[in-house]
Amino acid sequence: MQQVEALGNGTCSTIISVQEIVRSDAENIPERYIRNPDDRAKSSEISLVPDDRLPVIDFSLLAQGDEEERRKLDVACKEWSFFQIINHGAEEALPKVKAAAAQFFDLPLSEKKKYAMPPDYFEGYGQDDKAEDRKRDWIDLLWLLTMPPHSRNTKYWPLTLPGFGEAVEEYATEMQRVTYEILGNLSLLMGVERDVLKQLHGEVKQGTRMNYYPACARPDLVFALSPHCDYTSISFVLQDDDITALQIKHKGMWVPVKPIPNAISVLVGDVMEKQQLSRCKTVVNLSWSNGKYKSLEHRAVANMEKPRNSVISFVIPSDEAELNPLKTMVDDDHPPIYKNGVTYIEYLLYTQNKETDEDKYVNIDYLKIQN
Template identity: 25%
Template sequence: MAGVRAMVDLGIDHVPNEYLTSICKGITIKAPNNLPIIDLSGIDSDDLKRKSAAEAIHLACQKWGFFQVIGHGISNELMQDIIKMVHHFFNLPAKERMVYYSTDIYKSFRFSTGSIASAKKKFWSDYLCQHCRPAVHEDDVPESIPNYRKITSNYAKAVDELARKLLRIIAQNLGLGWQILEKHLDPPKQTMKMTYYPQCPCPDQAIGIGRHADPGTITVLQQELGVEGLEVNYNGQWIPVKPVEGALVINIADMLQILSNNKYKSAEHQVLVNTKRPRVSIASFYGPTDDKHIAPLEELLGDNPPMFKACLFREYMDSFYKNHLGTRNIETLRILNN
């Protein structure tokens, strides 16, 4: 399978049957309900700025499960470089891309195309997936892309610093010691998914990525400027998340919902496609290693019972990939008598 980009290059004018997907239509909500944008600049040296940012993050985690950040410390140059690099890869001839093709979800670096394994349906997207922690071996990354390893390693390091900063704030917002969540994940597993959504001849008949919530702890997402696609489920309505220059989208994922014993909830999202131009996004998934057991933190339980069963993260990931997207995988762990 050469991917969606290869079909588009051949001039396909319809959506093949295996890509036909029902889509939850987005509903635009006016400004008061827009995804919050939180400024992190100066929070390490200014207590008032830190308090304001922490309060905004707390409210966003409760209300949305999503928020955007600016002043996050990742340079615009680096953000632009990685977007250009992904476009460079997907502009390579299909034969060169296929050298890296794999369906092994645990491989440290691979090119693949989106699919719903259990439904035998495919998404209108291709992607590069790379392990950042533990680091991918340098021999496994593309030699045909200039500065690939330099750009991705610098980007992964910057995301790691941001994720740790956010986890410290979130831990304190939950009434925990500032290092609790960070220590719980140490060492963290960090994976980067660089997705390419080609233009689609009939965007109402296909979807870039179907409805789902991320399985990890938090996700840091960079959207390409100038083209929309991401939508967040808010109270049953799909809200478009417009790309903002210099901003990164942060979302709460399933493991943080479990660790917080449902105080924060992961949010469902999906990605639409369009007829006009391709779109690139960079999702950095930050969470536990495969051998880590996850359960509601005892420090948060008190007299309250746990709302979720403990799980081994590798087993949770296996379950996530086997289940249909469009279902809440976390519900398989919910203790129903609560």
């Protein structure tokens, strides 16, 4: 396994690059990535839902105030916690940000390690899970804070790459516009003014993560991205058009999401809960909607044919955002599920201070009112 001493934020950390592992030996999968048999993807758990059953929202109609399209959004969030948006107006930005991601991962490792993720920080080039005692995903990534502009730490931005900064800026701006429109429609569906969910976020932050998934000789042994839920409020996933890798949990089964060209997948963001089966609960949609919208668990599988890229934009509440249920979501039949006064940073600190995976997943009780 190739390890590289890398500089990031002025400190030294060890990067294990899956891309370099494959370059040096494409046939053998290091033990660190091989899942236990019980944890691997199983064909018996796959539900081949017809493509036309997966929710698709025409964003242009939503932005025009079309009531039928807003109703479709409500159904998608209630029944799937997932939808793809078309006609979103960001079509010109998509190939640019995809090219920027590909350009970065094509760099020699000696160049990529200049933007390495420090041991105690989340931005930069590296891997999500730095813990030594857990299985790793078949992925390399570059994580950047992209909105608001004053939050950007450009030491992690490979700005020497021609057009990189411009492509990320354009895409981040487009995703911010799309975010505000979706939050506005969700606010209306919750019975409040359009700007309420945006205001509840405080200063709306956005993180952009560029993922590189190398081809894998034994994709049945690994995960490109482990089953998980996002700690954020909404996630936008931009996939390669020709590879189906994203899978979402629906009614206990895993549903492959075939990409629609120029579409963007939208996932309801979550805080994680794990009991006997892994289940997700959202910060925004379970705290603020008091349980009206259920959330999503998702994963990505590896493939043998060729590497692929994805770009994910995360919508993040401010640290001080309070996770109180909206008054319009509470009545005699729907009493409050979650406590008042818990802030987003308190919740994050609670979950991230857990030492084990099991403790980390069983964390939604921190928000719940104890009977």
